[in-house]
Amino acid sequence: MNGAEPEPPEDLQVKLRAAADRLLAGTPLNSPGKxxxxxxxxxxxxxxxILTHKYPIRLMAKYQAEFKAAQSETEKGTAERRELDKLREALAKVREEKRKLTALVHTYAIMIEQLATERAQAVRERDEALAARDSALGIVKLPHAARGGRDARDSFSD
Known part of the structure; x- marks a missing residue:
């Protein structure tokens, strides 16, 4: 032999490929799975x-490179999963904040509606009281359109 590494037998290559595929998939049968x-x-x-001495170049180096690449992808995937988890957590917080703000806006809308109703009622009561006062004093008022615009009583500044 001239020192060149011989070609590994086909059955050995098949066994190693199947074993490597199981390790890469995370489904080992005969080992801890590293x-x-x-x-x-x-x-x-x-x-x-057989890997380290008989076929160090054709088999050992090949699988070491494959495993190193897979670990690099796994580490990259782990970092991406962590980032995804952070984003999901932030999204959950934003959704909860949105839910609270939506409820608050709904509460404010109800309050505004109630205040508008109360204001309209107060304006009616004021107008009725002023009309009763004017009637009692014998003051005659022209209709709103005939007065040419706004009445000073159209606001709460009285």
């Missing part, structure tokens, strides 16, 4: 030295 060469060997039920 993305390491040791767990890959355990998962594939082969001796570790």
């Amino acid at each position: 993305l390491t060469i040791l767990d890959l060997a355990r998962e594939a039920q082969v001796k570790r030295w």
Whole structure:
């Protein structure tokens, strides 16, 4: 042999690929499930030295690179999930605040309606009282349109 690494047998490659796929999916059958060469060997039920000594370039380096890339994606996904969780929490707070503000606006609308009704009633009562006073004093008032505009009694400034 000239020192070149031999091609791994097909059945070994199939076992390792299936084991690597299980590890990457997070569904190990024969190992703790870490993305390491040791767990890959355990998962594939082969001796570790086959990967580390017999096929270090064709198999070990290949799977180490694949696992490193997967861990990088997992870490990126974890950071994105944390950010998503923060955004969901912020959204929940904003929705709760919106719910409270909507209820407050509804309360204010009811209060405004009640105050407008009370004001209209007060204006009617005032106008009736002034009309009764004028009648009692014998004062004759022209109709509103004939007076040419606003009456001083149209506001509460009296």
